[in-house]
Amino acid sequence: MSNRWIQPGDNVDITNERKKCTFDIEKMSAFIHGGEDKLQRRREILEYVKSNKSLGDPQPIEFMTRNERVENASRKIVEMTNNTDQIDGSDFFGEGMYYQALTMGRDLHAMSLHYVMFIPTLQGQTDDEQLDHWLSLAIARAIVGTYAQTELGHGTNLSKLETTAHYDPKTEEFVLNSPTITAAKWWPGALGKSSNYAVVVAQLYTQGECKGPHPFIVQLREMDTHKPLKGITLGDIGPKLGINGSDNGFLLFDHVRIPRRHMLMRYSKVLPDGTYIKPQHSKLGYGTMVFVRSIMIKDQASQLGAASTIAIRYASVRRQGEIIPNSGEVQILDYQTQQYRLFPQLARAFAFLFAAYEIRDLYMKVTEQLTHGNTELLPEIHALSSGLKSVVSWDTAQGIEQCRLACGGHGYSQASAFPEIYGYAVGGCTYEGENIVMLQQVARFLMKAAEEVKKGSANLAEICAYIGRKGEQHSRFTSVDSYRDEDIVSDLEYVARQQVFRAYEKLRKAQQQANSETAWNSCSVELCKTSRWHVRLYLVKNFLAKVSTAPSDLRAVLHDVARLYAFDIITSSSGNFYENGYMREDQMNEIREGVYKCLHRIRPNAVSLVDSWDYDDRELKSVLGRRDGNVYPALLEWAKQSPLNKTEVLPTFDKYLGPMMREAKSKL
Numbered sequence: 001m002s003n004r005w006i007q008p009g010d011n012v013d014i015t016n017e018r019k020k021c022t023f024d025i026e027k028m029s030a031f032i033h034g035g036e037d038k039l040q041r042r043r044e045i046l047e048y049v050k051s052n053k054s055l056g057d058p059q060p061i062e063f064m065t066r067n068e069r070v071e072n073a074s075r076k077i078v079e080m081t082n083n084t085d086q087i088d089g090s091d092f093f094g095e096g097m098y099y100q101a102l103t104m105g106r107d108l109h110a111m112s113l114h115y116v117m118f119i120p121t122l123q124g125q126t127d128d129e130q131l132d133h134w135l136s137l138a139i140a141r142a143i144v145g146t147y148a149q150t151e152l153g154h155g156t157n158l159s160k161l162e163t164t165a166h167y168d169p170k171t172e173e174f175v176l177n178s179p180t181i182t183a184a185k186w187w188p189g190a191l192g193k194s195s196n197y198a199v200v201v202a203q204l205y206t207q208g209e210c211k212g213p214h215p216f217i218v219q220l221r222e223m224d225t226h227k228p229l230k231g232i233t234l235g236d237i238g239p240k241l242g243i244n245g246s247d248n249g250f251l252l253f254d255h256v257r258i259p260r261r262h263m264l265m266r267y268s269k270v271l272p273d274g275t276y277i278k279p280q281h282s283k284l285g286y287g288t289m290v291f292v293r294s295i296m297i298k299d300q301a302s303q304l305g306a307a308s309t310i311a312i313r314y315a316s317v318r319r320q321g322e323i324i325p326n327s328g329e330v331q332i333l334d335y336q337t338q339q340y341r342l343f344p345q346l347a348r349a350f351a352f353l354f355a356a357y358e359i360r361d362l363y364m365k366v367t368e369q370l371t372h373g374n375t376e377l378l379p380e381i382h383a384l385s386s387g388l389k390s391v392v393s394w395d396t397a398q399g400i401e402q403c404r405l406a407c408g409g410h411g412y413s414q415a416s417a418f419p420e421i422y423g424y425a426v427g428g429c430t431y432e433g434e435n436i437v438m439l440q441q442v443a444r445f446l447m448k449a450a451e452e453v454k455k456g457s458a459n460l461a462e463i464c465a466y467i468g469r470k471g472e473q474h475s476r477f478t479s480v481d482s483y484r485d486e487d488i489v490s491d492l493e494y495v496a497r498q499q500v501f502r503a504y505e506k507l508r509k510a511q512q513q514a515n516s517e518t519a520w521n522s523c524s525v526e527l528c529k530t531s532r533w534h535v536r537l538y539l540v541k542n543f544l545a546k547v548s549t550a551p552s553d554l555r556a557v558l559h560d561v562a563r564l565y566a567f568d569i570i571t572s573s574s575g576n577f578y579e580n581g582y583m584r585e586d587q588m589n590e591i592r593e594g595v596y597k598c599l600h601r602i603r604p605n606a607v608s609l610v611d612s613w614d615y616d617d618r619e620l621k622s623v624l625g626r627r628d629g630n631v632y633p634a635l636l637e638w639a640k641q642s643p644l645n646k647t648e649v650l651p652t653f654d655k656y657l658g659p660m661m662r663e664a665k666s667k668l
C-alpha cells in the first residue's frame with residue numbers, strides 16, 4: 001500500500017512505523033473527515049494556505065511579544081478573510097474551521113468572535129429587516145463585532161447581569177448603562193482594541209418592569225478614528241493563560257442611547273410605545289451559546305487529536321532505556337506505560353470527533369425546526385451540547401497534559417506546542433458556561449426524565465430512553481473476547497441508570513427537608529456525576545455505532561480504539577460496576593486484560609492512526625510532532641531563533657552578572 005506520509009530523508013524509526021501499517025490510511029482519513037471529497041477539499045485548502053506567504057508567521061509566535069502577536073494575528077485574519085473564496089463559506093464546521101486553524105493556529109484574533117458569535121447572533125436573533133441591514137455589513141467586514149455578555153461580577157448567572165437597557169418611549173431609544181463596577185463587561189474576545197460593534201446582553205427595562213437579559217447591537221467606536229464613542233469606556237484585560245493574540249476586553253456604558261431597533265427582535269420585541277412582546281420560549285435568546293457549545297466539540301477533539309499526534313510520533317522516534325538488557329535502547333512507544341498513557345487520549349479524540357458530527361447534525365435540525373416556530377428539540381440540544389461541552393473539554397485538557405508529560409522534558413518546551421494547545425483548549429472548560437454549571441443543566445433534564453419514569457411514562461427522548469429500561473441485573477459476558485458491543489453499552493447503561501436514580505432519590509429526600517434550591521445544592525455532586533455518566537454512555541454508544549458504519553477493512557483497527565475508549569472508562573470507575581454485585585471481579589479483570597490487549601493491537605498502527613487525522617506540520621506547529629520525525633536538528637534550529645540568541649552576549653550581562661563575577665574574582 002502506498003503511504004503519502006513516507007518521504008525520503010525521514011527519520012528511520014518513524015518510517016518503519018509507517019511501513020507496519022495494516023490499513024489504508026487515505027481511506028481512514030476520508031472516514032475521519034466525512035468522505036473523500038472532504039479530504040480532497042482539505043488538501044486544496046492546505047495547498048492554498050501554504051502558497052500564500054502572507055498567511056504565514058514571520059517567526060514562531062512563541063518568540064513574539066504580545067503586541068507583535070496581536071499585530072501578526074490581525075494581519076493574517078485580514079488576509080485570510082480577503083480570500084474566503086478559497087473555501088465554501090456555507091461549511092463553517094468543515095472548511096471554515098480548517099482554513100482558520102491552518103492560518104491562525106491556536107491564537108484567537110481580532111475577528112474570532114465576529115465569526116463565532118457576532119454573525120451567528122445576527123443570524124439567529126434578528127428579525128428580517130434587521131438581518132438585511134446588519135448581516136451584509138458584518139459579512140462584508142464593514143463592521144467588526146463581538147459578543148459582550150459576561151461581566152466582572154457575573155458570567156454564569158445571567159439573570160443577575162447588571163448592565164441595563166432602559167426603554168425611553170419619548171425618543172424611542174434604549175439607554176445603556178453600567179450602574180456599578182461589577183457591571184463592566186469583562187472577557188469578550190476582541191473587544192479591547194479591535195471591534196467597533198458588539199452584541200451587548202443587558203437587562204431590558206420597559207414600562208417600569210425588568211424583562212431579563214436581552215441582546216442589543218451597539219456601536220462602540222467611531223467608524224473613521226476607531227476612538228470609543230461618547231459614554232463608552234473600553235480596553236484590553238491583559239495577558240491570559242492562552243489566546244494572547246486576542247484582545248479580550250472590558251466595557252462600561254455611561255447612559256449611552258441607541259435606537260429602539262437596535263434591540264435584536266426576532267423573538268422578543270419592544271413596540272414603540274414600550275409594550276413588551278415575549279418570546280415563544282424563554283431561552284431562545286441563548287441560541288448563540290448553543291451554537292458555540294456545538295462547534296466547540298469538534299474544536300476540542302481537534303486539539304486532543306493534535307496533542308496525541310505529537311506525542312505518539314515523538315514516542316516513535318525517541319529512544320531511551322532498554323527493555324531487554326544489552327539489546328539496545330527502545331522506542332519509548334514500546335513501553336506499555338507509555339501506550340497506556342497515550343492511546344486512550346487518541347481514543348478519546350476519536351470519540352469526541354464522532355460526537356461532534358452528531359451534534360452538528362442535531363443543531364442543523366433544531367435550527368430548521370426553529371424557522372417553523374417549533375421549539376420541541378430545544379431542551380434536548382441544550383442538554384446534549386452542555387453535557388458534551390463539559391465532559392469533552394475536561395477530558396481534552398487532561399489528555400493534552402498527559403501527552404505533554406509523556407514527552408518528558410521536551411514536552412515542557414514551547415517547541416512541543418503543548419503549552420499553546422493546552423492554554424487554548426482549557427479555556428473551553430470555562431467559556432460558554434463553566435463546566436460544573438453546565439453539567440447541572442444536564443442533570444435538570446435527567447431528573448425530569450427520571451420523574452417521568454417514576455410516573456410510569458414511556459415517553460422519553462431517545463437520548464435518555466435507557467433511564468426507562470429495566471435492563472439486566474448482572475453483566476453477562478465471561479471473557480473479554482466474547483464481550484460484545486451491545487454488552488458494553490448495556491453495562492454502561494446500568495451504571496448510568498443507577499446513578500440517575502441514586503441522585504433522583506437523594507434529591508427527593510432532600511426536597512422533603514428543604515426548599516428545592518437548597519436540596520439541589522446538597523445533591524449537586526451526585527447530580528454532576530449523573531450527567532457525566534449520561535454523556536460518557538452517549539460517547540461510547542455513538543463511537544461504537546460509528547465504527548459499525550466504517551468501510552469493512554477499517555473496522556478492526558477502529559474497533560480496537562473504540563473498545564479501548566470504553567474499557568478505559570469502565571476500569572477507571574470499577575467501583576460503580578461492582579455495585580449490587582452487577583459485575584464480578586473476574587469480569588473486571590477480563591476488561592483490564594482487554595485494555596492491555598487493545599494497547600498491544602493498536603501499537604503497530606499507532607503512528608498511522610494519528611497520520612490518518614491528516615494534520616499537516618503547518619497545523620500542528622510542533623517541533624516534536626513533525627511529520628518527518630527529524631526532531632533533534634529541528635529543536636536546535638528552533639532554539640536558535642530565540643530572541644535571546646540574537647547577540648552572543650546580552651547587554652544585561654554587563655549590567656549584572658559580569659560585574660558580580662569580576663568583583664568576586666578580584667576579591668579572591
Ligand SMILES: CCCCCCCCCCCCCCCCCC(=O)SCCNC(=O)CCNC(=O)[C@H](O)C(C)(C)COP(=O)(O)OP(=O)(O)OC[C@H]1O[C@@H](n2cnc3c(N)ncnc32)[C@H](O)[C@@H]1OP(=O)(O)O
Binds near residue numbers: 433
Ligand atoms: C474565522 C473563523 C473562526 C472559526 C473558529 C472555530 C473554532 C471555534 C472554537 C471556539 C472558540 C470560542 C471562542 C470563545 C467564545 C467564548 C464566548 C463566551 O463565553 S460568551 C458567554 C457564555 N456564557 C455562558 O455560557 C453563560 C452560562 N450560563 C448560562 O447559560 C445560564 O445562566 C444558565 C443556563 C446556567 C442558567 O440560565 P437561567 O436563565 O438563569 O436559567 P434558569 O435557571 O432560570 O432556567 C433554566 C432553564 O432554562 C433552560 N435553558 C437554559 N439555557 C438554555 C438554552 N440555551 N436552550 C434551551 N433551554 C435552556 C434549562 O434547560 C432550564 O430548563 P428547565 O429545567 O427549567 O425546564
Ligand SMILES: Cc1cc2nc3c(=O)[nH]c(=O)nc-3n(C[C@H](O)[C@H](O)[C@H](O)COP(=O)(O)OP(=O)(O)OC[C@H]3O[C@@H](n4cnc5c(N)ncnc54)[C@H](O)[C@@H]3O)c2cc1C
Binds near residue numbers: 113148150157186248
Ligand atoms: C478564554 C475566555 C474567553 C471568553 N470569551 C467571552 C466572550 O467572548 N464573551 C463573553 O461574554 N464572555 C466570555 N468569556 C466569559 C465566560 O463565558 C465566563 O467566564 C463563563 O461563562 C464562566 O462565568 P464566570 O467567569 O462568572 O465564572 P463563575 O460563575 O464565577 O465560576 C466560578 C466558580 O463558581 C462555580 N459556580 C458558579 N455558579 C454556580 C452554580 N450555580 N452552582 C455551582 N457552582 C457554581 C463554578 O462552577 C466555578 O467553579 C470568556 C471566558 C474565557 C475564559
